[in-house]
Amino acid sequence: MQLTKAIELEEESFGLFVSNEMGELLSLTKLLSRQSSYDNIQRPIIGKLHLESTRCEEILDHYGAKQNRFWYPFRQTIAVSKSFTTIAYNLLHIKQTAPLYNLSEVDSDFLNETDKISDIILKSLIQNSRTMISIAQKKKILINEGAYDIDDFTELYPEGKLPNNRKRRRTRFPSRIAINLATSFLNLAEESKSLKIYKKMSRREYRSCIPDIISEEGMRILENKFHNLQSIYDTHLELTDIALHDKNLPVLRGQISLVYNLLETATVLVHYIERHAGYFSKKWKYKKHIEEGQCLSILMDYFITYCDRFIVSAQEVCRSVLRQYSVPDRITVSIPNYRGFHVRPSTLISKIVLHYGGNVKMQLHDQIYDASMPLELFRANEVINSDKRAAAAREIMKHPLIRQLKIEKLSTEEMKKKLRIIFLDLMEQKTLLLYENSFSFEELDPLEDENLIDYVKRAITTYLALGKIDISSRLTVTFSGDKRVLKDIEILAENGYGEDLFGNNIVLPSELSYLRR
Numbered sequence: 001m002q003l004t005k006a007i008e009l010e011e012e013s014f015g016l017f018v019s020n021e022m023g024e025l026l027s028l029t030k031l032l033s034r035q036s037s038y039d040n041i042q043r044p045i046i047g048k049l050h051l052e053s054t055r056c057e058e059i060l061d062h063y064g065a066k067q068n069r070f071w072y073p074f075r076q077t078i079a080v081s082k083s084f085t086t087i088a089y090n091l092l093h094i095k096q097t098a099p100l101y102n103l104s105e106v107d108s109d110f111l112n113e114t115d116k117i118s119d120i121i122l123k124s125l126i127q128n129s130r131t132m133i134s135i136a137q138k139k140k141i142l143i144n145e146g147a148y149d150i151d152d153f154t155e156l157y158p159e160g161k162l163p164n165n166r167k168r169r170r171t172r173f174p175s176r177i178a179i180n181l182a183t184s185f186l187n188l189a190e191e192s193k194s195l196k197i198y199k200k201m202s203r204r205e206y207r208s209c210i211p212d213i214i215s216e217e218g219m220r221i222l223e224n225k226f227h228n229l230q231s232i233y234d235t236h237l238e239l240t241d242i243a244l245h246d247k248n249l250p251v252l253r254g255q256i257s258l259v260y261n262l263l264e265t266a267t268v269l270v271h272y273i274e275r276h277a278g279y280f281s282k283k284w285k286y287k288k289h290i291e292e293g294q295c296l297s298i299l300m301d302y303f304i305t306y307c308d309r310f311i312v313s314a315q316e317v318c319r320s321v322l323r324q325y326s327v328p329d330r331i332t333v334s335i336p337n338y339r340g341f342h343v344r345p346s347t348l349i350s351k352i353v354l355h356y357g358g359n360v361k362m363q364l365h366d367q368i369y370d371a372s373m374p375l376e377l378f379r380a381n382e383v384i385n386s387d388k389r390a391a392a393a394r395e396i397m398k399h400p401l402i403r404q405l406k407i408e409k410l411s412t413e414e415m416k417k418k419l420r421i422i423f424l425d426l427m428e429q430k431t432l433l434l435y436e437n438s439f440s441f442e443e444l445d446p447l448e449d450e451n452l453i454d455y456v457k458r459a460i461t462t463y464l465a466l467g468k469i470d471i472s473s474r475l476t477v478t479f480s481g482d483k484r485v486l487k488d489i490e491i492l493a494e495n496g497y498g499e500d501l502f503g504n505n506i507v508l509p510s511e512l513s514y515l516r517r
Contacts, residue, residue: 009063011070015140021059025052026136027147029081033129035150038122043092045153046125050085053078073286074139076279077132080289083272084125090265091118094258101254102247110306117302120294128289135286166239174242175325178249181232182318183484185256186355188225189315190514194218195308198300206296214304216271223263229256248320255314259307266303269295319357326358326482333493335475338503339467340384345497346377351515352488353481360481360489371479371489380477385464388471392460395431396422402453415446415455422456432460433470435502439463488512 009017028049035041057078065071095114136143171177197213211217233253243249277292336345353360353372360371364383370376396402401418410418419441426432444462446455463469479489491511492498498515500506508515 011068012140014063014071015136016142018059018063019142022056022136022141023144023147025049025056025078025081026133026141026143028052029129029132030143030145031148031150032126033133035126038119040150041088041122041125042153042155043089043096044155045150046085046089046092048153050082050089053082053085057082071139073284074132074135076276077128077135079276080128080272081125081132083268083276084121084128084289086268087265088118088121088125090261090268091121094261094265097261098258101258102251113302113306117298120290120298124290127287131286131289168241168244169239171236171240171242174237174240177232177236178242178246178321179325179484181229181237182252182321183356184229184232185252185318186315187514188222188229189311190355191225192222192308192311195304195311198304198308201300203293203297203300206300207292210270210296211274214270214299216267216274219263219267219270223260223267226256226260226263230260246321246324248317248324252314252317252321255310255317259310259314262303262307262310266299266307269299269303273299316357322356322482322484323358326484328481329483329486330478330480331486331490332476332478333490335384335473335477336497336499337470337472337501338496338499339470340381341377342381343374344499344505345492346374348492348498348515349377349489350374352492352512353485355514356482356485356488358482358485360479360485363478363480364475371481384473384475387475388464388473389457389461391473392426392431392471393457395426395429396453396456396460399425402456410452412446415452416441418452419456419459423459430472433472433501434468435470436468439468 028045032041032045032049057075060066060071060075060078065075091114095111095118098111098114133143194213197209201209230253233249233256237243237249237253243253273292273295277295280288281292335341341349349362350372362369362371362377362380364380367380367383369380399422401422423432423441427434441459444459447458450458460469460471464471479486488511491509492515495509495512496506498505498508
């Protein structure tokens with residue numbers, strides 16, 4: 001097939017050529033450019049303007065306006081219209097729907113802030129509309145002056161609600177779905193930790209975090225994941241008895257929807273900052289519709305901030321759901337190989353418990369410990385080390401050098417020699433683990449009148465306390481609490497509590513990915 005060369009259009013006459021296609025967009029834009037009150041600008045005109053902006057942008061791109069210096073500025077005003085109508089529409093939607101959600105408290109007046117941001121975005125749209133009209137006139141695009149009146153786009157709704165009379169749905173294992181929803185939200189909350197960047201930066205530093213920390217790609221991924229949570233609720237829990245009787249579930253649904261709406265809108269704003277803001281900062285010859293710094297402030301101080309706050313406030317709702325539908329269970333697992341419940345294993349166990357909430361206990365012999373508190377778990381090491389020393393003592397008493405021991409007193413060198421032999425034999429039996437290659441007995445002399453048994457026991461106690469050796473143990477502990485929490489603790493135990501035999505960190509499995517953050 002022979003390719004034909006594209007016909008090159010005249011830049012100057014292209015305006016007349018596309019006037020008919022641009023007519024609807026420019027009529028709406030002209031109407032918007034004349035508005036002085038934001039109260040008149042409601043969702044119908046914003047929605048229609050977005051539709052026309054999208055359509056006209058596609059037409060211009062088809063004819064190569066993105067690569068044409070003469071037409072690119074006009075194309076950019078349409079791109080702004082497309083992005084900012086999305087932002088404006090979503091903000092107006094949030095204003096309309098947020099009062100209907102049973103939202104948890106946040107530490108600021110969210111609805112008042114939403115009003116302020118909406119006004120800024122609408123002001124920006126009005127200025128962009130004026131610029132678009134000005135450029136269109138220079139490009140000789142014909143504009144229909146009086147096609148619309150603002151009253152044509154008034155949003156009038158009757159008061160009241162329709163009867164809630166649909167039949168309740170039956171869902172298999174609704175409590176299991178509720179647990180899955182709450183668990184998924186908690187895991188996603190951990191994935192959203194990057195949103196806390198606003199707490200660490202001054203406004204002058206906001207630009208530096210885009211796109212390295214806050215990016216269009218990252219925001220879109222988060223947005224889609226929260227959208228999936230909303231879909232889980234709407235598909236499986238809406239109109240079910242469990243959603244009717246458990247007040248936490250509708251609250252959680254409202255939180256999820258609001259976070260999703262904020263993320264969806266923030267993604268559009270990040271897209272604008274990444275792709276378009278630089279052009280308007282450096283090459284724009286007309287009055288700017290908005291400064292980049294103001295965009296960054298809106299993004300970080302409103303969208304990112306409130307996303308994070310609503311995520312945090314919803315986490316306690318999720319934990320309440322998990323407690324409501326918890327399934328009591330018990331598991332028995334081995335103790336950590338390396339030095340028992342020291343910092344890393346104890347911290348990871350605590351993180352799992354706190355991640356889900358609820359009450360989880362660890363039992364060792366007759367002692368009970370609160371698994372949500374690392375310091376509580378540290379205390380178990382006293383019992384563990386005592387058991388280890390007792391186990392080592394039993395092995396020592398079985399050693400031939402001890403059983404053949406005569407009453408006569410041994411010299412220091414003979415004592416150290418026998419100590420070395422006993423240690424090597426215990427290591428060969430894997431009763432003892434050595435953590436230092438340069439291990440030496442030179443600094444540990446036998447005490448006066450100390451026999452070999454006591455000398456060996458003291459050596460083990462000393463080197464165990466110094467962390468130079470460890471004693472292998474078959475000790476187990478029992479955790480009791482919610483089945484979902486225990487499952488993750490069991491996975492952690494199966495993976496060495498995040499460590500190898502020598503205390504080196506190992507990669508945790510994907511099921512525990514939330515612990516990596």
